[in-house]
Ligand SMILES: Nc1ccn([C@@H]2O[C@H](COP(=O)(O)OP(=O)(O)OP(=O)(O)O)[C@@H](O)[C@H]2O)c(=O)n1
């Protein structure tokens with residue numbers, strides 16, 4: 001179904017601790033190239049020119065520091081709210097969804113940790129949702145051979161990687177589709193991304209081409225990559 005009026009809201013789950021990064025601060029407040037991970041992510045989302053509202057899920061007890069980021073990064077035209085994140089990413093997204101303003105038709109969910117995502121990717125996802133898709137996810141072909149293993153570490157299957165995609169964010173949804181998916185999910189039902197909850201409700205999830213620069217800052221090596229990418233962007 002085509003979305004005629006498209007007010008777009010952006011949810012940024014930013015409440016993770018960055019355990020794999022080994023950061024002293026929550027990952028969203030970790031500085032890369034002199035700017036926090038969250039500020040980079042906000043620049044990307046706002047820079048896309050597609051969003052009118054942002055809800056950030058903040059690590060508990062760090063809400064004030066998260067608010068400070070907004071003062072520097074947001075134009076007056078974009079409304080922003082901060083909510084306390086939850087234990088798991090999906091809990092954080094659920095809380096942020098409850099805080100979205102009523103006028104939002106399309107919801108983007110974008111990891112703070114995918115902080116250098118090119119703004120154009122937000123536009124690609126919004127266009128695909130506005131064009132009639134219920135749920136849209138950027139994905140890249142898989143470059144490694146994958147193995148499914150059992151709990152002893154023994155290989156049970158080698159999936160055909162040509163039909164697999166490594167999915168990224170921003171993931172975009174018609175608002176009611178995402179809300180229904182979260183309503184339908186049992187609280188203890190794990191999901192590593194939002195589209196998998198939507199998939200379980202029977203809606204089709206559409207893939208658009210992802211971008212190598214939308215990588216997730218997860219391990220220390222990713223910080224080196226992000227710094228190199230920022231330096232290249234600054235020099236071009
Ligand atoms: N309870 C949580 C956990 C994660 N996230 C957010 O979800 C995104 C993807 O999570 P990930 O990269 O795994 O971040 P962390 O949870 O911080 O990483 P780690 O598992 O290494 O602690 C991040 O922007 C993170 O802040 C969140 O909002 N709430």
Ligand SMILES: C[C@](O)(CO)[C@H](O)COP(=O)(O)O
Pocket residue numbers: 089111166167168169192193194216
């Ligand atoms: C949402 C996500 O970024 C899509 O690839 C990913 O699933 C998050 O995983 P994490 O282990 O919570 O970082």
